[in-house]
Amino acid sequence: MKFIDEARIEVVAGKGGNGAASFRREKFVPRGGPDGGDGGKGGSVYAVADENINTLVEYRFVKRYQAQHGEKGHGADRYGKGGDDIELRMPVGTVIVDTDTDELIADLTHHGQRVCLARGGKGGLGNIHFKTSTNRAPRQCTPGEQGEMRALKLELKVLADxxxxxxxxxxxxxxxxxxxxxxxxxxxxxxxxxxxxxxxxxxxxxxxxxxxxxxxxxxxxxxxxxxxxxxxxxxxxxxxxxxxxxxxxxxxxxxxxxxxxxxxxxxxxxxxxxxxxxxxxxxxxxxxxxxxxxxxxxxxxxxxxxxxxxxxxxxxxxxxxxxxxxxxxxxxxxxxxxxxxxxxxxxxxxxxxEKAKAEAAAAEAAVLKPVPEAEPPRTPGLVIRPIASDE
Incomplete structure (x- = not known):
């Protein structure tokens, strides 16, 4: 297999499903009220380190990875199904960088490490959440949120002593x-x-x-x-x-x-x-x-x-x-x-x-960490009770 140690891909998380605006309609149940369910969340994209993979060759041919969208909400208080997540298996030692911001997203250093690359959007709210004592027949519902989209650079750095x-x-x-x-x-x-x-x-x-x-x-x-x-x-x-x-x-x-x-x-x-x-x-x-x-x-x-x-x-x-x-x-x-x-x-x-250096750095960070100031003791305030008319 050809050794490939660099690749550029695009990951797109799923969109959340829209909430539903629905009302209960059954025999002998007039004015059943709102029963629109929420939309399902969109699927997310994850990277998983796999010690059985030694190259990024498969990411040279497939450039875009799209997670599943969430389903919209339904009547009868039925919520939409969430979109399925997708996992991208990558070699141990892969460094993932956002090409737009140059931000280090992840450094996969051990087998089984799992990192979220793009988070799916939240599902919209159905009209059952907008019912109040003054608004008993709400027709409001919210759309689902868009999932995250990122352009990423994958760079493999082998782990050796x-x-x-x-x-x-x-x-x-x-x-x-x-x-x-x-x-x-x-x-x-x-x-x-x-x-x-x-x-x-x-x-x-x-x-x-x-x-x-x-x-x-x-x-x-x-x-x-x-x-x-x-x-x-x-x-x-x-x-x-x-x-x-x-x-x-x-x-x-x-x-x-x-x-x-x-x-x-x-x-x-x-x-x-x-x-x-x-x-x-x-x-x-x-x-x-x-x-x-x-x-x-x-x-x-x-x-x-x-x-x-x-x-x-x-x-x-x-x-x-x-x-x-x-x-x-x-x-x-x-x-x-x-x-x-x-x-x-x-x-x-x-x-x-290296272990001693890391322990010393952790100890120093713990010492330098600011301690939150204690709140001053609260004095009990004056409690005023309403006087009944018959007193």
Missing amino acids: VGLLGMPNAGKSTFIRSVSAARPKVADYPFTTLHPNLGVVRMDDTKSFVIADIPGLIEGAADGAGLGHRFLKHLSRTGLLLHLVDVAPFDPDVDPVREARAIVEELRKFDEELFQKPRWLVLNKVDMLPDEERELTVSAFLEAYGWPKEQPDDRFGFDMNAPRVFVISALTGDGTRELTFAIQEYLEAWRAA
């Missing part, structure tokens, strides 16, 4: 095949990855994390060159980026240092927030180097690139924000085990830090 960056043919797909059960296409030519791939890395029965592999970036990607810039948004939810570099390119004219710097510059141009995410350097394809040249090649690359040295942290064994470097061979699996264990260790620390 780790994102892979790198030039085409840097070995990203080979790496994700090596550490997970994902089987993206691998070939001896660049641009084999045409859409994001997700792989689940299981450390044991209770620990796992998800890696996202996107199409390779090239110089000028931020200006529209290649495919990678279209999928960089999928890395916005990740907690860690892995920058894979081919340290043994086939072409002797290719400079790995220059390519690594080009990737970082494209990341900066695309999104400063994404550029500020923790990023580790992964030097791949060392199996292509002779054993006696590996250490020298890695040292020369790090010195030319200017990669900082790691600083230990007493809390986690490493500084969470400091960049780290790993030397691996995705093809043979050398170094991948150490890398995945380091990723798991980092993600556990990162999740704990």
Whole structure:
């Protein structure tokens, strides 16, 4: 199935049914009075997150979704039937934005999440609601309300813990095949990855994390060159980026240092927030180097690139924000085990830090929440009773 991560649709909720103006007419019941019922409410449009869906492809072909109108009211106190709601199943990770106001309508982050996109109109009132002691034969009734109508933009951002960056043919797909059960296409030519791939890395029965592999970036990607810039948004939810570099390119004219710097510059141009995410350097394809040249090649690359040295942290064994470097061979699996264990260790620390940050923000919001002022005690007023004429 073709991977589609953007779509534009229009959702229209149902109109409420009109109220009825009717009077009871039965044998031996003259002047039966009003008995017009209310109209039914219009159907609403809902979005539901479904983990079994991976693409927005169906919303590329059907652009308009209309919920059912409510029925009008009837005599004999019969209310109209409400219109049926419709549910739009969308992948987990879909962001829904109103294109007219740029308002964020919903961010579907977990399976089963249900959000109302357009609410149906209320049904009109029948004339039974207008009967009073002075108006015993009301002919008034109200029409049903119009349902909401919205033009929406759907944008899918895959949910992953780790994102892979790198030039085409840097070995990203080979790496994700090596550490997970994902089987993206691998070939001896660049641009084999045409859409994001997700792989689940299981450390044991209770620990796992998800890696996202996107199409390779090239110089000028931020200006529209290649495919990678279209999928960089999928890395916005990740907690860690892995920058894979081919340290043994086939072409002797290719400079790995220059390519690594080009990737970082494209990341900066695309999104400063994404550029500020923790990023580790992964030097791949060392199996292509002779054993006696590996250490020298890695040292020369790090010195030319200017990669900082790691600083230990007493809390986690490493500084969470400091960049780290790993030397691996995705093809043979050398170094991948150490890398995945380091990723798991980092993600556990990162999740704990994010949880603590959220709890601190919630506590601060609770403290800063204004306390409503207590109303002053009311003094009992003077009660005046009418005096009966016989008193």
